[in-house]
Amino acid sequence: MKHARYYETFDGDILAGIGNSPISPTRDFHIHDHYEIFLFLGGSVNGFVDQYSYPLERGDVLLFNNHEIHKIINRSPEPYKRLTIHFKAPLVYPFCTATTNLLACFQNRQPGENNLARMEEPLLSEYTDLSSRLIAALERKQYGSEVLALTYLIQLLVLVNELYSRSRAAVPSTISSHIQSAMSYIDNHLHMNLSLDHIAGELGLDKYYLSHLFKQQTGGTIYRYVLLKKIALSKQLLSAGNSVSDTCYLSGFNDYANFIRTFKNITGIPPGKYGK
16 A cells, blocks of 8 residues: 655745645644745635634734644635745754744643744735745845845744744634544653554544544544654654664654654655654
8 A cells, every 4th residue: 555645845945935725735633844834715614733723814824833633624626825834943053043043832841832923914914025025035045045035034034033923823622522532641651652543442432433533523533643743752862862773662652663664755855864
C-alpha cells in the first residue's frame, strides 16, 4: 500500500501565496518543521489546531509552529480564499533582539493555545499589501529579490506579533467535551500503545461512537491524530538530544523499524538525521 506523505517541503526559506479552491493542499492532519501564518479571506471553514476547532471569519489569522497538528476543514463544497506564509525559523534568528523576539507569537504559548487572532481594517489592508509584495519578490527571482522578500517577512512578523500581543480572539471551539477528553487522554499517554479500543475503554465510550464523533468534528481519524502526536513528541525528544532508540520507546512506538519508517514517511527525513 502506498502511504500518503504528510510533510510539506519547499525550496528556499520562504513560501507565500494566495489560494482560492475548495480543497486544502494538505487534506489531513499534518505538522511541518517550518512556521505558518494562515490568513482567512473568505468562505466557510473551520481551522483545526491540536484540541481546538474554530469557525473562521474574514480577517482571522491562525499561527502554526513546528509542533502543532493542524488542518483546514471546508464546511462547504465552495472555494475558500486564504493567504498563507510559510518560513523556516532559523532565517529569522539573526533579526531577533533582546526586546523583539519575532517568533514570540509562535513560541511563547502552550501548543494549540492562543493560535487565533482577528485582523480588522486597516491592518488587514496593510498585511495583504505587504504579503503581495512578498509574493512578488519570491516570484521575480531577480537581483536583490531574496533580500526584499526577507525584509517583507520581517515587517509581517512585527505586525503579527503586535497583533497577538494586544488581541487574541475569544472564539469558542466547536470540539465537544467527549472529543476534548479523548485528545487530552492521548496527550497525556503518548508513551502508550493508543488504540481506538483502549481510548474508548478509558473514556467509557463506545468505540464506534467515538470514531464517528471524532471524524465528524475534526474531519480526520483518531489513528492519524495519535500518530502525528507521537511524531510531534519524538521530534521534541530528538531535538533535546535523546537517542533514536530512546525516542522510539518514549514516544510509544515500541517497534524500532516501524518508528524509523513512520518518522521518515511523515517528516521526510530519518530520525537520526533529524536529531543531528
